[in-house]
Amino acid sequence: MRRNHRLRELKRGDCFGEMCLMDFSPRSASVQAVENCTALEISTACLHQICELDLAQFAMIEMNMGREVSRRLREMDTLRVSGGWGCGEER
Numbered sequence: 558m559r560r561n562h563r564l565r566e567l568k569r570g571d572c573f574g575e576m577c578l579m580d581f582s583p584r585s586a587s588v589q590a591v592e593n594c595t596a597l598e599i600s601t602a603c604l605h606q607i608c609e610l611d612l613a614q615f616a617m618i619e620m621n622m623g624r625e626v627s628r629r630l631r632e633m634d635t636l637r638v639s640g641g642w643g644c645g646e647e648r
Contacts, residue, residue: 572625573586
């Protein structure tokens with residue numbers, strides 16, 4: 558049985574799904590909008606085209622995605638050590 562846990566609330570300009578683009582593995586989480594919003598999808602095929610057309614731009618996108626994953630990992634490590642899980646919900 559799957560249980561839903563709120564990990565964070567995203568704000569305008571935030572991203573999600575970057576791990577799937579980087580490691581080609583199934584998603585590790587789902588996203589659900591709590592209000593109307595617009596999301597931009599960047600597919601793996603689109604990212605591959607950027608790689609072929611502009612390697613420097615591709616490298617910058619990959620580095621930024623890696624930084625975001627690293628930032629979130631550090632945030633979760635801090636929450637785990639402090640005993641809190643954020644967004645007012647315990648695990």
